[in-house]
Amino acid sequence: MTDTCLRFDDLTLGYHGHPAVHHLTGRILRGTLTAVIGANGSGKSTLMKGIAGILKPIGGNCFARCGRLAYLPQQSEIDRSFPARVIDLVSLGFWQKCGLLGRIGREDRAALAACLEAVGLAGFEKRPLDSLSGGQMQRALFARTMLQDADLILLDEPFNAIDSRTVDDLLRLIECWIGEGRTVLCVLHDHDLVRERFPQTLLLARELVALGPTSEVLEPENLLRARQFQEAWDEDAGWCDAGGNFSTDPRPADRNAPAARSLNKVGAHV
């Protein structure tokens, strides 16, 4: 599987005119697993929202050549106090297929049971969400993602505060999805885990530092460059006009310095 699933074309994303991800160009191939890494505030969640279509580009474009898309936001953005059961949450995975008020048939119920079994939550159907541990909640969210039967799956920090056994179980699921030809982008911070289990990596520091095979992206010089870029941005940096051009607000120390010019050394594609 070598065709393009996602293409970023000079993509700039942000909030109220303040760019948070700048001029990103590159592509993600179909059927690949890509870790999205970078320091806090480097734009990882912003990029996920841009791909999911929740945030419109300030400049450039993001082209997704896929059927269904599933997006799992950070757990902190999910309200667990909502009075719902595991089965209610997981059934939302049928939303794209059946609509909000659509009937769930016998086959669908069997699929739902199979997904709960696959994430280790068989028998949890009637448990209230607020009674689940963090790991059980994440398993339920993965079951919902499975039911969505998406071609492109975006996972934002799915392993936060999750024990190593659950991480391993969920990673096996993700690897099955890749085996089925789905494309997965996953935000995470654990570089050891990225090295072990993620073939591709996208390293962000508000702008693209590197995108390509993990062993090359995680070279010390790229990590150093990411740290330097991140430290050079301040929260009030750069306004974008409608065309994606920047004003003369504070910028990285010297955008034309050799380090900045050699961006995307690994190549802006996988």
Ligand SMILES: Nc1ncnc2c1ncn2[C@@H]1O[C@H](COP(=O)(O)OP(=O)(O)OP(=O)(O)O)[C@@H](O)[C@H]1O
């Ligand atoms: N809704 C928002 N309104 C305004 N600014 C925002 C909003 N969400 C994020 N930002 C800003 O955009 C920048 C990038 O944030 P983002 O959440 O994408 O970073 P991140 O790499 O996912 O960080 P973390 O690792 O801490 O989750 C930050 O400076 C952040 O303050």
